[in-house]
Amino acid sequence: MSTAKISLRGVHKAFGANSVLNGIDMDIAEGTVVSLIGPSGSGKSTLLRCINLLEPIDDGEIFLDGTDISVPGFDANPVRRRIGMVFQNFNLFPHMSVQDNITLSPVRTLGVNKALARAKAAELLERFGLADKVNAFPDQLSGGQQQRVAIVRALAIEPEVLLLDEITSSLDPELVGEVLDVVRELKTSGMTLVLATHEMGFARDISDLVCVLDGGHIIEQGLPGQVFSAPQSERAQQFLERIIRAGRL
Amino acid sequence: MGTITGRRAAYERARKRRSTVVATVSSLAVVTAIVVLVPKMPRWDRVHESFFNGERFAHSLPRLLDAFVLDIKIFAWSMPAIVVLALLVAITRNSRSAALFPLRILTIAYTDVMRGVPIILWIYLIGFGVPGLGIDRPWNSPLIWGSVALVLTYAAYIAEVFRAGIESVHESQRAAARSLGLSSWQTMRHVVLPQAIRRVIPPLMNDMVSLQKDVALVSLIGPIEILRQAGIDKSKFANFTPYIAAAVIFLLITIPLTRTTDYLIERERRRTTGTRIS
Numbered sequence: 452m453s454t455a456k457i458s459l460r461g462v463h464k465a466f467g468a469n470s471v472l473n474g475i476d477m478d479i480a481e482g483t484v485v486s487l488i489g490p491s492g493s494g495k496s497t498l499l500r501c502i503n504l505l506e507p508i509d510d511g512e513i514f515l516d517g518t519d520i521s522v523p524g525f526d527a528n529p530v531r532r533r534i535g536m537v538f539q540n541f542n543l544f545p546h547m548s549v550q551d552n553i554t555l556s557p558v559r560t561l562g563v564n565k566a567l568a569r570a571k572a573a574e575l576l577e578r579f580g581l582a583d584k585v586n587a588f589p590d591q592l593s594g595g596q597q598q599r600v601a602i603v604r605a606l607a608i609e610p611e612v613l614l615l616d617e618i619t620s621s622l623d624p625e626l627v628g629e630v631l632d633v634v635r636e637l638k639t640s641g642m643t644l645v646l647a648t649h650e651m652g653f654a655r656d657i658s659d660l661v662c663v664l665d666g667g668h669i670i671e672q673g674l675p676g677q678v679f680s681a682p683q684s685e686r687a688q689q690f691l692e693r694i695i696r697a698g699r700l
Numbered sequence: 701m702g703t704i705t706g707r708r709a710a711y712e713r714a715r716k717r718r719s720t721v722v723a724t725v726s727s728l729a730v731v732t733a734i735v736v737l738v739p740k741m742p743r744w745d746r747v748h749e750s751f752f753n754g755e756r757f758a759h760s761l762p763r764l765l766d767a768f769v770l771d772i773k774i775f776a777w778s779m780p781a782i783v784v785l786a787l788l789v790a791i792t793r794n795s796r797s798a799a800l801f802p803l804r805i806l807t808i809a810y811t812d813v814m815r816g817v818p819i820i821l822w823i824y825l826i827g828f829g830v831p832g833l834g835i836d837r838p839w840n841s842p843l844i845w846g847s848v849a850l851v852l853t854y855a856a857y858i859a860e861v862f863r864a865g866i867e868s869v870h871e872s873q874r875a876a877a878r879s880l881g882l883s884s885w886q887t888m889r890h891v892v893l894p895q896a897i898r899r900v901i902p903p904l905m906n907d908m909v910s911l912q913k914d915v916a917l918v919s920l921i922g923p924i925e926i927l928r929q930a931g932i933d934k935s936k937f938a939n940f941t942p943y944i945a946a947a948v949i950f951l952l953i954t955i956p957l958t959r960t961t962d963y964l965i966e967r968e969r970r971r972t973t974g975t976r977i978s
Contacts, residue, residue: 503879532881542876546894555890556880601876608881 455514456481456612456643457502457534462511462521464497464667471497473667474511479612479645479660484638486654486675487647489664490690495647496539498664499614502645503536515612532560535610539617541597543589543604549576550585553604561608568607575603579633595626602633613637615646651700655679663687749939756941760933764945767929774843774915774925778850779908785855790862791888807859814856820917822849827921846918854911861903865896902968905961909954916950926950 455478464472471494479485487495500506502513504520504527513521520530544552553575554568563571576582579599589597598618605613615634619627631653637644638657648654654661654675661678663671671678671687679700682688694700738744792800793807814822826849831840838844869892877887919928926946933942 500875505875505878527878528881528883531879536879538872538876538879540872542872544873544876544891544895546898556882559886559890560881560883604880 455479456516457645458512458514459498459502460512460514462498462501462513463509464494464501464506465509471667472501472508475667475669477662477669477672479643481611481643482641483659484644484646484657485660485662486658487645487662487664488649488651488654488690489670493664494667495664496616499536499616499645499647503534503614504530505536528560532556532608533610534612534614535605535608536614537598537601537605537616537618539620541589541594541601541621543597543601545589548586548588549581549592549600552589552600553607556604556608572603572607575606576600579603579636593626594622595629598622598630599633602630602637606637612643612645615644615648617647617649619648619650649699651679651694655700663690665690751940751944753939753941756933756937756939757945760930760942760945761949763933764926764929764942764949767924768926768949770923770925771912771915774847774850774918774923775912778847778854778915779911781851782854782858782911785851786858786862787893789855789859790866791893793859793863794866794888796884811856811859814853815860819850819853819914820920822853823917823920825849826852827918842921843918843923846921846923850911850914850918854907854914858904858907861900861907862896865900866892868899869895899968902961902965905957905964909957909961912954912957913950 457477457479459475459477462472462475463470475494475498477485487498489495497506501508501521504525507523508521511521512519515530515533519525520527544555547555550569550572553572554563554565557563557568557571558565573582573585576585579602581596581599581603584592584596584600589600592600602613602618618634619630622630627650631650634644634646634653635657646654656675658675660672661675662669663678663682663684665686670684671682678687679691682691691700739748741747789807789810792803793811795804823846827842827846830845830848831842873891873895874887877891878884882890916925916927919925919931924932926949930942930946934940
């Protein structure tokens with residue numbers, strides 16, 4: 452296998468008769484930021500869910516450090532502790548305080564002692580400017596704060612890769628910035644990031660690799676400068692033209 | 701809540717005054733009708749004597765209260781058993797593991813059969829049937845098997861309440877928990893169940909009120925609890941007042957329970973749906 456952190460080979464996924472991924476090949480190098488862009492329904496979110504093993508794939512392979520994790524019956528729980536995920540709608544646990552949201556997995560799955568997990572949570576919250584929210588409940592936080600807590604929650608299990616599934620799409624425009632700042636910080640710290648996004652300007656600035664998805668295929672991939680300014684495929688050109696016309700780039 | 705303008709406040713005051721007047725007048729009319737008209741019925745004297753006899757009431761009340769202790773005991777040991785069994789059934793039925801498929805089928809059959817037959821029949825069948833197998837004292841007591849029948853039937857109903865609660869927790873909560881590396885059981889235990897149980901507490905309280913009354917059905921197979929004691933007193937003095945006394949005792953328990961349930965429902969509604977539309 453290649454030396455990529457995560458490799459996808461011929462990944463197919465269908466929901467009933469609706470085939471969403473039609474043969475995805477992709478290599479994600481350690482410490483890089485990969486953006487998935489493309490129209491709604493192109494398969495970006497499904498791809499991330501497949502990498503996290505939340506959806507079993509129908510065909511193909513997914514390798515993590517050269518190990519095929521898509522083998523049926525492969526124990527998904529340890530894999531998910533190495534690949535964190537953040538969702539569009541935050542999905543914080545509403546019955547738990549911020550602190551309990553963050554420490555649940557470290558305490559229950561990694562066996563970290565509670566005091567240690569809390570200290571670690573406090574440290575992470577401090578780092579992302581949420582130190583005063585440790586005892587708050589999700590419904591007392593703004594959308595941007597909730598999403599930052601969700602990122603902290605994913606970081607608390609010390610994943611090697613973080614999947615970000617349209618994490619700014621349900622935020623008010625003025626709250627998008629604070630969440631994107633967190634992503635920039637993560638890039639600086641050397642975390643491997645895969646993000647599905649509609650924030651084109653952000654994707655252009657932060658990515659090492661941009662993949663354009665359409666109809667379950669990667670129709671274009673390359674450096675952001677190349678993909679955004681001189682896309683090779685006709686469909687990628689059309690997609691980007693629509694984006695530019697809508698004033699989103 | 702902003703400040704209400706003077707015109708708005710005056711309107712609200714007038715509306716409130718009018719509805720208070722309407723409510724008072726109509727309530728008074730109904731009560732007067734009952735108090736005045738019912739005693740004018742031709743046989744009122746006899747009914748008054750045999751259902752509302754003060755002497756019989758005073759005589760029966762302490763004996764009924766003593767017997768009611770047994771109802772409370774049956775309730776007290778049945779309720780936790782019902783909740784535990786119902787939770788187990790609901791969790792099994794919601795499990796997604798292929799290995800549990802036979803158990804899932806079993807729980808579906810169990811809820812269908814238990815809910816499809818009147819409770820009273822189960823009390824007869826289990827309460828008389830099982831001791832009839834020749835089990836030795838004290839395990840052949842109808843008290844035990846009557847309670848078992850109550851537990852089995854109520855658990856089937858309440859399992860459905862829990863199941864509705866579990867299914868009402870959005871799939872994205874499971875996705876978040878699983879993406880953090882939690883196992884399917886840890887997800888159920890720490891993420892799904894706490895939210896599900898919180899949501900079904902009001903309907904659960906409703907079933908507890910029913911259970912509190914249905915405990916009296918166990919008397920049909922022998923144990924002398926309040927309903928049976930009232931029957932004994934009735935026969936001894938050929939007077940129905942003990943039944944009225946028993947009803948009063950039940951109401952003393954069920955009305956506060958019902959009011960509490962309403963309060964919980966209202967609190968949940970306010971928490972989840974925001975401002976009330978008038």
